[in-house]
Amino acid sequence: MTRFSNSIIGALNVITLLTSLPIIVGGIWLTVRAATDCEKFLDRPLIAVGVFLFVVSLAGFVGACCRQSCLLWVYLVVMFLLILLLFCFTIFAFVVTNKGAGQAVSGRGFKEYRLGDYSNWLQRRVDNAKNWKRIRSCLLQGKVCKSLQQKRQTWDQFINDNLSPIQSGCCKPPSACNFTYIDGTAWKKPAGFRSADMPDCDAWQNDESTLCYDCGSCKGGVLANLKNDWKKIAVVNIVFLIFLIVVYSVGCCAFRNNRHDYRYPRFKQSPY
Incomplete structure (x- = not known):
């Protein structure tokens, strides 16, 4: 019987997986069709972000739905590093944009x-x-x-x-x-x-x-323009961090379920 936490992680990663596809396509489109150097500057970061989301989401989906503890463990490690990175960036953004005004x-x-x-x-x-x-x-x-x-x-x-x-x-x-x-x-x-x-x-x-x-x-x-943008990004990051922490917690539950089922497999009772 599939645990509720596994189902949630699987569903969330399907959504993320589908979201990564237009990001990758957008990056490829910029590579081919961008008219200016400024537009082309965004193509590689977009492709990198899209591929990263695709791979991580695929690992989380397979790990949760197919009960692959190894893939789910990799997914949780990456999620933890992402949470740590976003937390550090948010603090850094507030610190470096604290000074300066028109x-x-x-x-x-x-x-x-x-x-x-x-x-x-x-x-x-x-x-x-x-x-x-x-x-x-x-x-x-x-x-x-x-x-x-x-x-x-x-x-x-x-x-x-x-x-x-x-x-x-x-x-x-x-x-x-x-x-x-x-x-x-x-x-x-x-x-x-x-x-x-x-x-x-x-x-x-x-x-x-x-x-x-x-x-x-x-x-x-x-x-001044960069400061305003970074302030907005930092606020969005706080909301995103809360969401990631919730997902990470659910993922930990799914990982614990997988380990428990691996150690104590359920066998069908014999009719005899």
Whole structure:
């Protein structure tokens, strides 16, 4: 007689098994059809996650439904490591995103961002030349400043616009530069302008491929966006961790049932 815990583990792993298939297909689709390097960047992680879920779910399903204690033991070990990994990542995400926030600017409807406000670990990652080259390329390919160029706002409309952190940091010069707003992403520098203590002002160019993509404010905007995303992921991870712990507990019951049935097999009583 199949135990209730075995049935639950089997059913959950069937669902996970079916979920892994579209993830694998999605990763393969990105490999073949992705138009940009940013999209292609996701293909291998998606395929790896899909294959991992497929293999682990298959082991859990066979172990629970076919009473294979060895496979169920492997499944539980992997589940324990996954719970431990998610727990560590969640704590880490809260720690590294604890610092940093946008700076309110008087008379502006948006905030501005500085690289130095964020944790040293995040600063080192985004300030790395190789990493930033890839991020910069993604920002250009994603055309994050295109909406500002198309709006053609007046000055009053612009300063009251609710810009995203990346738009505020990358698509305009810092307010402290005191450049003259023209429209969209076009600004006028004073003749012969040089600012030794504000490198972001010198880095600004009206060219669409430059703008403030090499500014510290742009990197700060990227980190502000990353911080918000990581906070959301950390909250989702907490919910997922609770679910995994429940599944792990049920899996332990199924494993104990398998061991018990192996040690004390049930024999049919003879009619004689």
